[in-house]
Amino acid sequence: MKNKIDRKKFFVTASLSAFGLTLLNNTPLKYFNNNKNGIEKKITLNIHPSAVKRNK
Amino acid sequence: MSLKKTVEKKDFWKNLKEYYNDPAVLKAKANEFADGVTDEFNPDTLNTVSRRRFIALLSASAAFAATACSDYQDKGEIIPYTKRPEGVLPGKPNFYATIVNGKSVLVRVREGRPINIEGNPDHPIYMGKIDAQSPAVLLNLYDPERLKEPYKKKRKIDWEKADSEILDLLGEAVVKNKEIAIITDRIASPATLKLINNFKEKFPTTKWYSYQSSGDENKRIAWQSSYGSRNVPSIKLDKAQIILSLESDFLGREGNTIENTRLFTQRKDVMNSNNFNRLYSVEGAMSLTGINSDYRIRLRADAQLEFVLSLLNEIVLKKNVQQITLTASIKSLISKYQLKNFINKYKLDSIKINYLVDDLVKYQGQSIVLAGEILPVDVHSAVIMLNEVLGNSALYDYNSVNLDFHPMSTSDELKGLVSSASKGNIGVLINFGINPIFNMPKELGLEEAFQKIPNTISIVESENETSDKSTYTLAASNELESWGDNYVRSDIYELQQPLIAPIFNTRQKENILLTWINGSAEAYSMDAIHHFVMENFKDIYNLQNSPVDFKSYWYNALHDGFVKVIPSAQIKYSFNQSSFDKISSTETTSEYLVQLQKSYFIGDGKFANNGWLQEIPHPVSKVAWDNYAALSPNSAKELGVENNDYVKVVVNGKFLEIPVMLQPGMADKLLSIELGYGRTVIGDAGKNSGFNAVVLMSGTEVSNYLLTNAAVTKPGGSYKLVSTQEHHPLDDNSVKDFHKIRKIIQEGTVEEYKKNSKFLHEDEHNLIGITREHKYEGVKWGMSIDLNKCTSCASCVTSCNVENNIPVVGKDQVANGREMHWIRIDRYYSGTPDDPEVSGQPMLCQHCDNAPCENVCPVNATNHSPDGLNQMAYNRCVGTRYCANNCPYKVRRFNFYNFRDHFADAYYENELTSLVNNPEVTVRSRGVMEKCTFCVQRIMEARETAIAEGRELKGSDVKTACQSACPADAIVFGDTNDKESKISKYREHELGYHVLEELYVKPNVTYLAKLRNTHSEEA
Structure with missing residues (x-):
């Protein structure tokens, strides 16, 4: 019996689903993620401009 | 008979239709292909997705699926500096002098992040040494749960809004004549002191309270009473022949333990055994100082006053020692306390007490009596008297005095605070960086009083019991992000500089106060406190008569971390005997x-x-x-x-x-x-x-x-x-004194050593190996640990943890013996449970020449380097743990888990805490064995430097983390092939021995046997 869905439709559907899942992972699900340490932003460290360095 | 068989022709049929010669069967036989199979082929009707396109779509789908399903995190990019910040060389650390935990330190910074804290090598007190606590303060900077922004009633608030509201509240409190209470710790910073005084001027209803849990307040009160000054001179411990410690843990937790250890252990040098000092420890609880004493006497702290008075009686009235003339009333007071009666009452060892008295009398002016901080004021006063009587004030260093800027609040003052709060007289309470609800006695009722204060402000680095109850919780910056100064000793003024800009939206607590003093929320500037500290520093500059201009002097001071100060006037100490009249002994x-x-x-x-x-x-x-x-x-x-x-x-x-x-x-x-x-x-x-x-x-x-x-x-x-050490009965015969029987610990006495310096190796015999000896060319690394100097303070443990990215495993894993410390301090008891002798021994990988761990690794993950190191290739290790099984010293640590992930629900597995890792040392994962590497990263760094400079690598070029930290200089590391080096001298020393030498694993760590300075040849 011939498949009702052809290969083209199948893979287009699969790709779009995967793409959708990626987006879902990144936005709403991340909000519910247990980020208990509360570090949401990327951490950047800057040397203090007034610090005076020395040799050991 | 013919072999040819006649086979009758048989008809074979596959189905019944064929058997009955169905025409359909005959037709099917006639055609090769069934109907429909060979229809006309039309390529246009074929699917347009070609195999190539199909594969392409399949790959893309798989990629999408992988992206969607995995927890992919963007780890950022590695890009080279196109505009490199000045002074930053990728791969090379920078060093900054600053103050951490009240101590002058040198912080190692890699690409903008502090990764290690060591002592300031130029500082005359610390001399490059550090204690066990200070290096670990780094973890507070990278604590994922530290406060990141200000809160009001648990909701985030802007700094400007918070400042604005608080300024209104402060103004309102002044107008309504309500008290503004500010509670601080002991302040040792002149800049902060000035700031608080300025705050009090700006807001005149301010009252300043200070509270310190476990401080030296009792001592200072006694000094005030006896000498008219709360400034206590430092003690020249290196000049003391006899030290009597009365519940004073000066090596472990009182005073400047780094300096105390350094000075004390200078008189425990095996190269000069005639110069050994003698420590008597009279204490009830076992302390670090007690375990390092030559004589230890058990006595409860509440009997100490009676003991000192008895000693005074014995020394002054019986032995007639009086470097100062005592008044009749004092003599009358002490005459009531007889030492002999005291010994009988408390069942003390009379021999030890007699030795003590004789030594104190013999070494008048060269001994010192120290009273513990927990002892009451009366005991301190009595000890001051005893030192004066013995002439021990000769050991007071009046050029380096421990300054005191302000007294701690008395019990009455703190009760007054609580009472004012309860009556509603306090408008605003500011908690300046401490935790009074936790630290102050519950009986005071501060926690209940807090509810009655309408506005409470806590300026803290992390949430604590006090900030939890406060209206405003203002996120304070870490010490490494802050400006400041320290004037603890009269001859040294220390400076604190921030190494990094605040990581989060935090502010330095002094800067917050400064904003309020300036009267406007908009007045805040991150640099304001910098200028304030700099301006305050001018007072010191003006005293020094320096030929350079102020700016140069300031930068030089920041570079060094401190300046030596000539005080404007030396503090005068005049002993007042009448302070002794107030002493009254209490009965135990x-x-x-x-x-x-x-x-x-x-x-x-x-x-x-x-x-x-x-x-x-x-x-x-x-x-x-x-x-x-x-x-x-x-x-x-x-x-x-x-x-x-x-x-x-x-x-x-x-x-x-x-x-x-x-x-x-x-x-x-x-x-x-x-x-x-x-x-x-x-x-x-x-x-x-x-x-x-x-x-x-x-x-x-x-x-x-x-x-x-x-x-x-x-x-x-x-x-x-x-x-981390088993607790078994001391009288269990299977383990009693096993450390001495197996010669893990070898000890003697000074008298024994003087009589026969070779006593340690008298009954030794030659060991024979079965393998060919290997000759090490060039540098061969070795270490020696002097057990006379080692006090078991664990500075080496902390510094090793920080240097080598040792993970925290948690209580449950420590219970299983899985703590990951590469160096541990083993503690052994000998003698009786009532009066044990304690021996400490740092134990780390011995880097054995005939290492038993190397032979048994099935994948050769552990092998030996040409310069004598037992190496570990983490990525070869498959985790059989055979090496740990074979190690007689049990120094190999196995990563049973990825501990960063395992501990406290991945508490340390986050972007912030990962910044604490030293990039020069591999971060080990699960299933891998690790152990001390003799700081191979430091050896490589030194080797690279030597190559760059075109010279040979010397043993003295490398200092391991443990060696750098040890305040006693007990650890020596270097090239054992260099016979002139310090390590070689220690290795060849008569007191040098190896642990479990009879196994012939040829360890490269030499221990120097401890000599107890007792009166006899027996310990």
Whole structure:
């Protein structure tokens, strides 16, 4: 019996689903993620401009 | 007969239709292909997706699926500097001098992140050494649960809004004549002092309270009374021939322990054994100082005053020693205390006491008597008198005085604070960086009073019990992000500079005050405090008559971390004997005494959330992650308790249930409990850690750490305390003195050594190996550890942890013996449970020449380098653990888990805490064996430097982390092939030995046997 869905439709559907899942992972699900340490932003460290360095 | 068989032609059929010759069958046979199979082929009707396109779509789908399903995190990009910040060379560290934990330090910074803290090598007090607590402060900077922004009633608030509201509140309080209470710790910073005074001027209804848990307030009060000054001179411990410590843990937790250890151990040099000092320790609880003493006498703290008065009687009236002339009233007072009666009353060892008296008399002016900070004022006054009588004030260094800027608030003043709050007279309370609700005695009622204060402000780095109850919680910057100064000693002024800009939206607490003083929320500038400290520094500059201009002087001071100061006027000390008249001895009771002590590592609870510090084993009991009630074996037997059993301690209606740890050497009927544990508002790392003993403290005497008339009972139940060293009965014959029998610890006495310097190796015999000896060319690394100098302070353990990215494993894993410390301090007892002799020994990988671990690795992950190191290739290791099995020293540590992930629900597995890692050392994962590498990263760094400079690598070019940190200089590391080097001299020393030498594994760590300076040849 011939498949009702052809290969083209199948893979287009699969790709779009995967793409959708990626987006879902990144936005709403991340909000519910247990980020208990509360570090949401990327951490950047800057040397203090007034610090005076020395040799050991 | 023919072999040819005639086969009858048979008809074969496959189905019934064929059997019956169905025409359909005949038709099917005629055609090769069935109907429909060979229809006309039309390529246009074929699917347009070609195989190529199909594969392409399949790959793309798989990629999408992988992206969607995995927890892919963008780890950022690695890009080279196109515009490199000035002074930053990728791969090379920078060093900055600053102040951390009240000490002048040098911080190693890699690409903008601090990764290590060591002592300031140029500082005359620290000389490059550090204690066990300070390096671990780095973890506080990278604590994921530190406050990141300000809050008002648990909701985030902008700084400008918070400042604005608080300014209104402060103004309102002044207008309505309501008190503004500000509570601080002891202030040692002249800039902060000036700031608080300016604040008081700006807001005239301000009252300043200061509280310090476990400080030296009693000593300072005694000094004020005896000399008219709260500034206490430092002691020239290196000049002391005899040191008598009365409950004074000067090596472990009192005063400047780094300097004390350095000076004390200078007189424990085996190269000059005639110059050994002698330490007498008279204490009830076993302390770090006690375990390092030559003679130890058990005596409860409440009997110390009587002891000192008895000593005075013996020395002044019997031995007729009087470097100062005592008044008749004093002589009359001390005449009531007879030493002989005292010895009988407390069943002391009369031989030891007689030795003590004879030594004090013999070495007048060359000895010192030290009183512990927990002892009452009277004992300090009596000790001051004893030192004066013996002429020991010659050891006071008047050029380097411990300054005191302000007294701590008395019990009455703190009660006044609580009373004002209860009556609604306080408009605003500012908690300046401490935790008074946790640290102050509960009996004072501060927590209840807090509810009655309409506006409370806590300026803290992390949430604590006080900030939890406060209206405003303002996120304070870490020390490494702050400006400041320190003027602890009269001859040295120290400076603190920020190494990094604040990581989060935090502000330095002094800068917050400055904004309020300036009167406007918009007046805040990150640099304001910088200018304030700099302006304040001008007072010091003006005193120095320096030929350079101020700016140069300032930058030079920041570079060095301190300046030497010529004080404007030397403090005059004039001894006032009348202070002694106020002394009245109290009778000791037969009831239990509870002694509250400062914690060795977590302070007053400030570092309770610091995993590194929680995991360092207690120097005496080796318990980690909890506090306990230390109890003598005799008293435990009376109570019917064993290790881990709960006891209920009741003092004046207040009670605490706490597990017990049997401690050999404790005085009977004494419970010793450390403060700082049992915090409730704390990060996940320090949760459920220990028991809060502050509940027992008296609200009427806040500086009283000796709680008499305690009732101790056994309520039942137990609590598992974890210890890194087993606790077994001392009289168990299977283990009694095994460390001496197996010669793991070898000791002697000074007298024995003087008589026969070769006593240690008299009964040795030659060892024969079965393998060919290997000759090491070039540098061969070795280490020596002088057990005379090692005090078991664990500075080496912390610095190794910080340098080598040692993970925190947590209490449950420590219980399984899985702590990951590459260096540990083993503690052995010998003698009797009442009066044990304690021996400490740092144990680390011995880098054996005939390493038993190397032969058994199935994948050759551990092998030997040409310069004598036992190496570890982490990515070869498959985790059979055979090497650890074979190691006789048990120094190999296995990563049973990825501990960063495993500990406290991945508490340290986050972007912030990962910044603490030293990039020069691999971060090990699960399933991999690790151990001490002799800081191979430092060896490589030194080697690269030597190559760049075109010279040979020398042993003295490398200092391991443990060696750098050790305040006693007990660890020496270097090239054993260089016969002129210090390490070679120690290796060849008569007192040098190797642990388990008979195994012929040829360890490269030499231990120098401890010599106890007793009066006889026997210990």
